[in-house]
Amino acid sequence: MTNMKKMTNVILLAFLSLIYFSSCQPKVDTEKEKEAIKVVFEKEKAAFFNQDLTGMGETWVNEPTSVKIYISGKDQTKFEGWDKINAQSQKEISDTSFDRKQIKVSILNYQIDVMDKSAWVLCDYHWEGNIRGKAMTMDQSRICVLKKVDNKWKFALMVMYANPQK
Numbered sequence: 001m002t003n004m005k006k007m008t009n010v011i012l013l014a015f016l017s018l019i020y021f022s023s024c025q026p027k028v029d030t031e032k033e034k035e036a037i038k039v040v041f042e043k044e045k046a047a048f049f050n051q052d053l054t055g056m057g058e059t060w061v062n063e064p065t066s067v068k069i070y071i072s073g074k075d076q077t078k079f080e081g082w083d084k085i086n087a088q089s090q091k092e093i094s095d096t097s098f099d100r101k102q103i104k105v106s107i108l109n110y111q112i113d114v115m116d117k118s119a120w121v122l123c124d125y126h127w128e129g130n131i132r133g134k135a136m137t138m139d140q141s142r143i144c145v146l147k148k149v150d151n152k153w154k155f156a157l158m159v160m161y162a163n164p165q166k
Contacts, residue, residue, distance in 0.1 A: 033114045033153075037121060037146055040153045041107050049100045051093040057086060061147050061156045071161035103129035103136075117148040118156075124163075139163040 040059050047055030060066055064081040068088065079085045104127075111122040120143070127138040145157040 028114060028116060030114050033119070034110070034112045037112055037114070037119055037153050038107075038110060040146065040155070041121075041123070044155070045105055045107065048093065049103075049105075051100070053086075053090055053093055056089045056093070059155055060085060061149055061154045062086075063156075065156065067157050068155075069159045071159065073162075098131045103127060103131060119146045119153070120144070121146065125160075 044056060044059040046052075047059065060082065062082040064083075066080075066082045066085055068079045068085045070077045079088050106126045106128075108124045108126060109122075113120050122141070122143055125140040125142060127136065127140065129136060140160055140162050142161075143157075143159040144155055146153045147156040148154075
């Protein structure tokens, strides 16, 4: 066999192997993953309204690299690391100065890009109801990065910012 023919056979074998092994990789069901991600958003929302710290924690990557940022007007508050996020969540759910049952939140306009074990999400929150006896509405957008940990989607980054009232 000539060197050229050997080289052609090696290239052909490599090409066929590549096709075979790439076709054996499991395909990500993107629509299924998007629905699973939406469930995490709803679970985090329900835990907030039920004042359930454990439930909120189950939606987050419990690592020092997790980040939660609030932006409103000219202010920004940043919590870096799971311990700080958890402490801030404890303060949020401990606030009993208003009745959470008088507030409704809708999550709208999801844009989700799934990339294997991570995803980025852009969505809007519409808050409406009564807080401390006053009617309120607020529109908020969120930019989030989720990470798949133990086959469950969890927040690794959440940036929340209030949208100006129209």
